Amino acid sequence: MHRLLAPAFAALLVIAVVAVATGYFGAIHLVLAYLFFAVLALDGHDRARGGGISPLFSLQIALVFAIGVVLITLVVGGFGLRGLELTAVLLLVALFVLADGEIGRTLPTTVPYIGAFLVLFGLFLYHGGSFGAGSGMGLFPVLAGIVLAFNCFVLPRYLSEDAVYWSVALLSGIASALALATVVSGEFSVWRFEARTWGEVTYLGRELPVVRSVFANPNTFGLLAFPGVVASALLVHRSLGSGALGRAGLATIAFGTSALGLVLSNSRASVFAAGVALAIYGSFVLKGRQVLPGAIVATAVAIPGLLLAMYLSVLPIDPANRFALWEAGLQAVRHDSGLLGQGIVGTREALEPYSTRGETVHNSYLSIAIRTGVVGGVAYGLLVLGPLAHAARRIDTVSVGMLALAIGFAVHQLFEGYTLFQLGHGSIIGALALGYVITSLADDVRAVGTPADARRPDERERATEPPAPGSPVGAMEQDD
DSSP, rough: OOHHHHHHHHHHHHHHHHHHHHHSHHHHHHHHHHHHHHHHHHHHHHHOOOSSOOHHHHHHHHHHHHHHHHHHHHHOOSOOOHHHHHHHHHHHHHHHHOOOHHHHHHHHHHHHHHHHHHHHHHHHHHHHSSOOSSSSSHHHHHHHHHHHHHIIIIIHHOOHHHHHHHHHHHHHHHHHHHHHHHHOOOEEEEEEEEOEEEEEEETEEEEEEEOTTSSSSSSHHHHHHHHHHHHHHHHHHHHHHHHHHHHHHHHHHHHHHHHHHHHHOOOOOHHHHHHHHHHHHHHOOOOOOHHHHHHHHHHHHHHHHHHHHTTTTTTOOOOOTTTHHHHHHEEEEEEEETTTTSSSSHHHHHTTTOOSSSSOOHHHHHHHHHHHHHHHHHHHHHHHHHHHHHHHHHHTTOHHHHHHHHHHHHHHTTTOOOOOOSSHHHHHHHHHHHHHHHHHHHHSSSEEEESSHOTTTHHHOOOOOOOOOOOOGGGGGGOO
């Protein structure tokens, strides 16, 4: 792995978080950072091969350059050939995803997920064609599609899992520390960041403020704290297994800070998702890989059972109007979305004929189905859930840590309205976890990312290196 990839990814994730928290960066800055990251990764990979500049590397760089040119063209308003421009975006992104030296070996495994992504991307581009090229709504599907493609199919080829875990864990730890500071010293501001609270909640008979760190609401903070808890827990286990006590100590601090911040955020969906992910990984730690199929099936059965128990009031858990909103969402899909969807609309408006609550649908899968119809909903389900079911049959190669995180995000999306086809930090981390699962399913165990991985034959990382604007600010929102 190129030595600059880990800090480059950390910077990329910081841009996403700052964009969501402050609006200082726009979506275009994030996508340009992705293109720069791709060039850096491709250059490092080609240098590691040796033998001079390869034809594949030349093709990949040309495609990145072409994507950048089309993107800038759209930002300034395009040439008035909207359909042709959007078709060019779809084809260029598809070619870049397929421009891999080992595509012949990996394609039989990844083709369902690449196909599902292209269907979803194509539908969003189709609906985006009704907006001006340089408008926020017109740019949103282009930018979100590029980021989703890179997260699911490109970054996992070149970036080690440890780099992702550490970036997420440390960033979550910092955000959680800022949140906890509001409990001790009250609300405060630093630069453009405003650390605020969100009402109060009772814990152990004591009233404590609900924290939201520097984000607009606790759920958006939970979208960083939940993967931060999971990532730091994995790092503690991996670091202790490799004897790296210093790293284990740092990861432990990040875990404790993130866990406390997550609990005080009162983001129940995030707490639940973190618990599911940790349970999956914990079962692997205790029993080994052979327990994974059972754990995946148990999760798939337990979640609907839990929802049914909540619906029938068997469990004393307040669903916060979720069932009424989901019923309205299903009605909107059935009566208004059809096969191809209503387009790039807010789900609050889509639910108005079927609900008087004035809320969003609070379900990622229904959110996608409302906008892209039955076809898009099925494609999204295949992209998000297909690799998880596939992993139950490929336990020898799947990346267990990323599988646990991806399952956590799949569960989390049942209760929140953000989707992986967006540009916020939750969408990025969730799509990356999914991407590592897809890559590991298609990958024989080969090169490892870090010395710690080399000492852990039961949980090795995979990489594809050879052996030895009006920016669409709304797109950055975590819950539409």
